[in-house]
Amino acid sequence: MTAIDKLKEVSAFLESKGIEDAAKEAEMLIIETLHIDKSKLYVGSLEITEEASKQIDALTSRRAQGEPIQYIIGHVDFYGLRISVGRGVLIPRPETELLVEETIKELKKRFTVHGSQVTVLDLCTGSGCIAIALAKHFPDADVYGIDKSDTAIQYAIRNASENNIKNIHFIRGDLFEPVKQIKFTCIISNPPYIRKGDIRDLQREIKDYEPIEALDGGEDGLDFYRRILKDAPKYLKKEGIVLLEIGYDQADDVRKIASEAGFKDISFRKDYAGIKRIFVGKQN
Ligand SMILES: C[S@@+](CC[C@H](N)C(=O)[O-])C[C@H]1O[C@@H](n2cnc3c(N)ncnc32)[C@H](O)[C@@H]1O
Structure with missing residues (x-):
C-alpha cells in the first residue's frame, strides 16, 4: 500500500468519526509513524510496510476515541519551539x-x-x-x-x-x-x-x-x-x-x-x- 492510499483511508475514517480536521490529522499521524517530512508523504510511490500500517491503525483508533492528536503524536509547536506533551x-x-x-x-x-x-x-x-x-x-x-x-x-x-x-x-x-x-x-x-x-x-x-x-x-x-x-x-x-x-x-x-x-x-x-x-x- 502507498502512503497516499493510507492517508486517504485514515482521513475518511476519522471524518466518519466526526473529527473536524480529519485530513490534517491523518497526515500528522502518518508523518509521525513513518518519521518522514510532509513533502515525502506526497511522493505518490512511497510504499509503507504492513507493520507501519498497523501502527497507524492503532494511533488512528486512539484518535477516533477522542484522544487529542497532540497526546498521540507526543508534541506540539509553540512559538517556534517543539514542546513534548502527554497525559497529565x-x-x-x-x-x-x-x-x-x-x-x-x-x-x-x-x-x-x-x-x-x-x-x-x-x-x-x-x-x-x-x-x-x-x-x-x-x-x-x-x-x-x-x-x-x-x-x-x-x-x-x-x-x-x-x-x-x-x-x-x-x-x-x-x-x-x-x-x-x-x-x-x-x-x-x-x-x-x-x-x-x-x-x-x-x-x-x-x-x-x-x-x-x-x-x-x-x-x-x-x-x-x-x-x-x-x-x-x-x-x-x-x-x-x-x-x-x-x-x-x-x-x-x-x-x-x-x-x-x-x-x-x-x-x-x-x-x-x-x-x-x-x-x-x-x-x-
Ligand atoms: C491552564 S494550565 C497552563 C499550562 C501552561 N502554562 C500553558 O500555558 O500551556 C494551568 C497549570 O496550573 C497548574 N496548577 C494548578 N494549580 C496550581 C497551583 N496551586 N500552583 C501551581 N500550579 C498549579 C496545573 O497543574 C497546570 O499545569
Whole structure:
C-alpha cells in the first residue's frame, strides 16, 4: 500500500468519526509513524510496510476515541519551539503565544531601562512552554517556572533540555511558595480559569483527557487571579509587571480584582477576534 492510499483511508475514517480536521490529522499521524517530512508523504510511490500500517491503525483508533492528536503524536509547536506533551500536562494553545509576545514586548523595555538582572516567574507553568519561550528569547534573564503537578514539572524539565535552554529553573509547588525569597521583574501566568460548572460542557478531547487541575478555576473561574494578584506585589521588583492570560469574558472581573490588589496601571491586549485575553498590570 502507498502512503497516499493510507492517508486517504485514515482521513475518511476519522471524518466518519466526526473529527473536524480529519485530513490534517491523518497526515500528522502518518508523518509521525513513518518519521518522514510532509513533502515525502506526497511522493505518490512511497510504499509503507504492513507493520507501519498497523501502527497507524492503532494511533488512528486512539484518535477516533477522542484522544487529542497532540497526546498521540507526543508534541506540539509553540512559538517556534517543539514542546513534548502527554497525559497529565496541558496542551499549549495558540492563544497563549499572545501572552509570550506581549511579555517579550514589555521585557524588552525593562532590559533597556534596568541595569539589574531580569528575573521572570511563570506560575502554573505546565509543559513549561511560556517560560521556555521567554528564556530562549532572553538568554540573560533568569527564568523560574512553578507548577504543583509533578508530571507537568517533569515535562517542563524535559522540554527545557530538548530545546537546549539553560537559564531556567522548574520547581514543583503551590504558586509563589517555592520562590518566596526572590523578587521578579515580571510575573506571568496562564492559570486554570474555567468555571467548575462549565467543565462538563467542554469538548471530550479536553474534559476526558486533559488534567482537571489545569482547567478548574473554582466556582467563578477566578480563584487563581485572586490569589496571584493579591500576592504578586510582594514578589515584584520596583516597576515590575504582571501579565496573565484570561478567559474571553473575564476582563471586567480581573480588572476589579487587580484594582483591589493595588494595581494602578491596568490594560488588556486583545486577540485577533478583538477579545481581551491578556491582562497587563504595572506597579506604580
Ligand atoms: C491552564 S494550565 C497552563 C499550562 C501552561 N502554562 C500553558 O500555558 O500551556 C494551568 C497549570 O496550573 C497548574 N496548577 C494548578 N494549580 C496550581 C497551583 N496551586 N500552583 C501551581 N500550579 C498549579 C496545573 O497543574 C497546570 O499545569
